[in-house]
Amino acid sequence: MFKAKAYAAQSTTSKILPHQIERRSPRPDDVVIEIAYCGVCHSDIHTARGEWGPTAYPCVPGHEIVGKVTEAGKKVKRFKVGDLVGVGCFVDSCGKCASCKSNEQQFCEGHTVFTYNSTELDGKTPTYGGYSSHITVKDKYVLKIKKGLALDRVAPLLCAGITTYSPLKRYGTKKGSKVGVVGLGGLGHMAVKIAKAMGAEVTVFSTSPNKEQDAKKLGAKNFIITSDLKNFAAVSGKLDLIIDTVSAKHDFSPYMGTLKIGGTHVLVGAAPEPNQVAAMALIYGRKRLAGSLIGGIKETQEMLDFCAKKKVLADIELITAPQINDAYERTVKGQVKYRFVIDAKSF
Ligand code: NAP
Ligand code: ZN
Ligand code: ZN
Numbered sequence: 333m334f335k336a337k338a339y340a341a342q343s344t345t346s347k348i349l350p351h352q353i354e355r356r357s358p359r360p361d362d363v364v365i366e367i368a369y370c371g372v373c374h375s376d377i378h379t380a381r382g383e384w385g386p387t388a389y390p391c392v393p394g395h396e397i398v399g400k401v402t403e404a405g406k407k408v409k410r411f412k413v414g415d416l417v418g419v420g421c422f423v424d425s426c427g428k429c430a431s432c433k434s435n436e437q438q439f440c441e442g443h444t445v446f447t448y449n450s451t452e453l454d455g456k457t458p459t460y461g462g463y464s465s466h467i468t469v470k471d472k473y474v475l476k477i478k479k480g481l482a483l484d485r486v487a488p489l490l491c492a493g494i495t496t497y498s499p500l501k502r503y504g505t506k507k508g509s510k511v512g513v514v515g516l517g518g519l520g521h522m523a524v525k526i527a528k529a530m531g532a533e534v535t536v537f538s539t540s541p542n543k544e545q546d547a548k549k550l551g552a553k554n555f556i557i558t559s560d561l562k563n564f565a566a567v568s569g570k571l572d573l574i575i576d577t578v579s580a581k582h583d584f585s586p587y588m589g590t591l592k593i594g595g596t597h598v599l600v601g602a603a604p605e606p607n608q609v610a611a612m613a614l615i616y617g618r619k620r621l622a623g624s625l626i627g628g629i630k631e632t633q634e635m636l637d638f639c640a641k642k643k644v645l646a647d648i649e650l651i652t653a654p655q656i657n658d659a660y661e662r663t664v665k666g667q668v669k670y671r672f673v674i675d676a677k678s679f
Contacts, residue, residue: 333354333355333356333357334354334355334357334466335352335353335354335355336352336353336354336355336464336465336466336467337350337352337464337465337679338350338351338352338353338392338460338463338464338465338679339351339392339463339464339653339656339679340353340389340390340391340392340460340463341380341381341387341389341390341391341393342389342390343389344380344381344382344387345381347657348380348393348463348656348657348660350653350679351390351392353390353392353460353464355460355466355467355468356468357468358403358404358405358468359405359470360405360406360407360408361405361407361408361470361471361472362404362405362408362468362469362470362471363401363403363404363405363408363411363417363468363469363471363474364401364402364403364404364466364467364468365397365399365400365401365402365417365419365466365467365468365469365474366399366400366402366465366466366676367397367398367399367462367464367465367466367467367676367679368398368399368400368483368484368675368676369397369398369399369483369484369486369487369650369673369674369675369676370394370396370397370398370461370462370463370464370487370673370674370676371394371396371487371488371490371491371492371518371646371648371671371672371673371674372394372396372518372651372656372659372660372663372671372672372673372674373393373395373396373488373491373492373518374517374518374519374579374663374664375393375395375421375491375602376393376394376395376461376463376660377393377660377663377664378579378602378604379391379393379448379449380393380660383604384602384604387449388449388458391448391449392448392460392461392462392463392464393448393449393461393462393463394447394448394461394462394463394464394674395419395420395421395446395447395448395461395462395490395491396420396462396487396488396489396490396491396492396671396673397418397419397420397447397461397462397467397487397490398416398417398418398477398483398484398486398487398490399416399417399467399676400414400415400416400417401413401414401415401417402466404471405471408471409471410471410474410476411471411474411476415476416476416477416478416479416483417474417475417476417477418474418475418476418477418486418487418489418490418636419447419462419467419469419473419474419475419490420447420475420490420491420494420626420632421438421446421447421490421491421626422437422438422444422445422446422447422450422473422626423445423446423447423459423467423469423470423473424444424445424452424453424470424473425437425440425442425443425444425445425473426440426441426442426443426453427472428442429441429442434628435628435629435630435631436628437473437628437629438625438626438627438628439625443455445459446459447459447461447462448460448461448462449461462676463653463656463674463679464676464679465676465679472629473629475490475629475632475633475636476633476636477636478636478637478640481640481645482645484648484650484673484675485645485646485647485648485673486636486639486645486646487646487648487673488518488522488646488648488671488673489522489635489636489639489644489645489646490632491626492518492519492521492522492646492671493522493526493635493636493639493644493646494626494627494631494632494635495519495522495600495624495625495626495627496519496522496523496526496527496575496577496600497522497526497627497631497635497638497639498624498626498627498631498635499573499575499598499600499622499624500523500526500527500530500532500573500575501530501631502624503572503573503596503598504572505527505530505531505532505572505573506530506531506532507530507531507532508531508532508533509527509530509531509532509533509572509573510532510533510535510567510570510571510572510573510592511523511527511532511533511534511535511571511572511573511574511575512534512535512536512537512567512571512573512574512575512587512590513527513534513535513536513537513552513574513575513577514537514538514558514574514575514576514577514578514582514587514601515537515538515539515576515577515578515579515601515666516536516538516540516543516546516547516550516670517577517579517663517666517668517670518577518646518663518668518670518671519575519577519600519601520536520575520577520670521546521550521646521647521670521671522644522646523575523577524536524547524550524551524552525550525551525644526635526638526639526644527551527575528550528551528552529551529638529639529642529644533553534551534552534553534554535552535553535554535555535556535567535570535571535590536552536554536555536556537556537558537587538555538556538557538558539557539558539559539666540666541557543555544557546669546670550647554566554567558586561586564586564587564589564590567590568589568590569589569590569591569592569593569617570590570592571590571591571592571595572591572592572595572596573595573596573598574587574590574591574595574596574597574598575598575600576597576598576599576600576601577600577601578601578603579601579602579603580601580603580605581603581605581607582603582607583607584597584607584609584613584621585609585610585613588609588613588614588617588619589613591617591619592617593617593618593619594617594618594619594620595617595619595620596619596620596621596622597619597620597621597622598622598623598624599621599622599623599624600623600624609621646670646671646673647669647670647671648670648671648672648673649668649669649671649672649673650673650674650675651672651673651674651675652674652675652678653674653675653678653679654678655672656672656674659672
C-alpha cells in the first residue's frame with residue numbers, strides 16, 4: 333500500500349476537502365498511474381451529495397482520469413512506465429459473464445467495480461476516484477491515449493465522450509442524420525462535437541439563451557430555447573435521434589414531437605427523480621424512449637481513437653483542487669463552459 337493525496341466529500345452536505353487515501357501496491361496485472369488531470373462530471377456531484385441513494389463516505393469522486401504510468405506489474409504487456417493512459421467510470425468486473433465477454437463490462441452480471449463509491453471484487457474494499465494524485469488499476473481496464481493531444485482536454489472523453497459516443501453509434505448516426513442534443517453541459521457539448529464529427533446535422537435544445545453562439549461554434553445548426561414550447565415547431569417530426577443529457581427532472585413530451593417515425597429519445601442524463609411519459613406520445617409514430625450507460629472498454633478505446641483522428645477534444649475550464657466546490661455550484665446552475673477539469677498537481 334502507499335499513500336495518495338486526494339479530495340473527498342465526508343457527508344451529503346460537506347464540501348470536497350483534502351483527504352489522504354491508501355492505494356494498493358501493484359499486483360502482477362496492475363498499473364500505477366500518476367494522475368495528471370481529472371474532469372468534473374455531474375455524476376460526481378449527484379454521488380458526493382447522495383442524490384442517487386446512499387453514498388459511502390469518505391467519497392473521492394472522479395472518473396475522467398488521464399495520467400502517466402509510473403509502475404507496471406510483471407504480467408502487464410500493454411503498458412510500460414511513461415505511457416499516457418486514461419481511466420473511466422469502472423476499474424474492474426467479473427470478466428466471465430455474457431456482458432463482460434461481449435465487452436460491455438458496465439453491465440457485468442457479477443459486479444461492475446465502479447471507479448468510486450463502489451467496492452472491489454471482494455465486495456468490501458472501497459474504491460476511490462480520480463480527485464487524487466495516484467490510482468492503481470488492473471491493466472485490462474486502462475485505456476491508451478495517443479501522444480501529442482492536450483491531455484487536460486482529453487480527460488472528459490473518459491466519461492462525457494464515451495457516454496455520448498456509444499448511443500450516437502448504436503443508433504446509426506451517419507452523414508445526414510438529424511440529431512437533437514438536450515442540455516448543453518459536459519455531456520451535451522461532447523454529443524454535439526461527436527455527432528457533427530459523424531456527419532450529423534445537430535439541433536441543440538437548451539434552457540440557456542446565452543449558449544446559442546457557443547452551440548453554433550461547437551457545430552450545431554439549430555438552437556432551440558426550450559422555455560417556450562412554440563420553439564419546438566421548427567424541428568417538428570425531423571429528428572432521427574435525441575441524446576438527452578439533462579441532469580434534472582424535465583418533461584420528455586415536447587421532444588417526442590420532434591422525432592421522425594421510429595425515432596429514439598435516449599436518456600443519458602440521470603435525473604434522480606422519476607418521470608412520466610404519455611403512452612400516446614410514443615404510440616403515435618412508434619417512438620422509442622431508451623437509456624444508455626457509458627460504454628465498455630473496447631468501445632471507449634474506439635471512441636478515444638475516433639476523437640484523436642477527428643480532433644475532437646472537450647472545451648474545458650482548468651481549475652485547482654480548492655476550486656472544486658465553486659465548480660460544483662456553477663455546474664449545478666448550468667454555467668459550466670463546458671467541463672471543469674482539475675489539475676492533479678493541486679491535490
Ligand atoms: P452538466 O455539465 O451539468 O450538464 C447538464 C445540462 O443540462 C446543463 O448544462 C443544462 O444545459 C441542462 N439542465 C440542467 N438543469 C436543467 C433543468 N432543470 N431543466 C432542463 N435542463 C437542465 O452535467 P453532465 O456532466 O453533462 O451530466 C449530465 C447528466 O448525465 C447527469 O445527470 C449525469 O449524472 C449523467 N451522466 C450519465 C451517464 C450515463 O452513462 N448515462 C454518464 C455521465 C453522466 P442548458 O443550460 O443547455 O439547458
Ligand atoms: Zn461521468
Ligand atoms: Zn461480468
